[in-house]
Amino acid sequence: MEIKILGTGCAKCRAMFQLTEQAVNELRLEASVVKEEDILKIISYKVLGLPALVVDGEVVSAGHDLTKEEIKVLIAK
Numbered sequence: 001m002e003i004k005i006l007g008t009g010c011a012k013c014r015a016m017f018q019l020t021e022q023a024v025n026e027l028r029l030e031a032s033v034v035k036e037e038d039i040l041k042i043i044s045y046k047v048l049g050l051p052a053l054v055v056d057g058e059v060v061s062a063g064h065d066l067t068k069e070e071i072k073v074l075i076a077k
Contacts (some may be wrong), residue, residue, distance in 0.1 A: 001031035003075060006042045006052035012065055013037075013051040022055065023071040031075070 002043060003020060007013025017035050023030050036042060036054075037047060049063020060074045 001029060001075070002056055003033045004036045004054040005033070005035045006045060006047060006054060006062075007050045008039065008042075009035075009037050010050070016051045016053065016066060016071075017066045019066070020071050021067050021074060023068050024066075027072060027076060029075065061073070 001026045003024065004018060005013060007016070014052055015068070017033065020031050024033055031072075040048070045052065045059055047059055047062040052062040053060050053066065053071065055077075060077075062071075066074070
């Protein structure tokens, strides 16, 4: 599983990255968690808000501050 956090490096994006890493560890998933800060790559996902959460190439959330529990639900699907 590949999980990407799309963001420009703001505090919300960094927080989502940390929460996502924690969620992956707590769920004991084999997944890579990557920060994507390249604006051209972010634009290719056609998201209207940041931070965005991408699981295996699919945008599952954009523009929302998610809790760790919400992230767990989204990545466990």
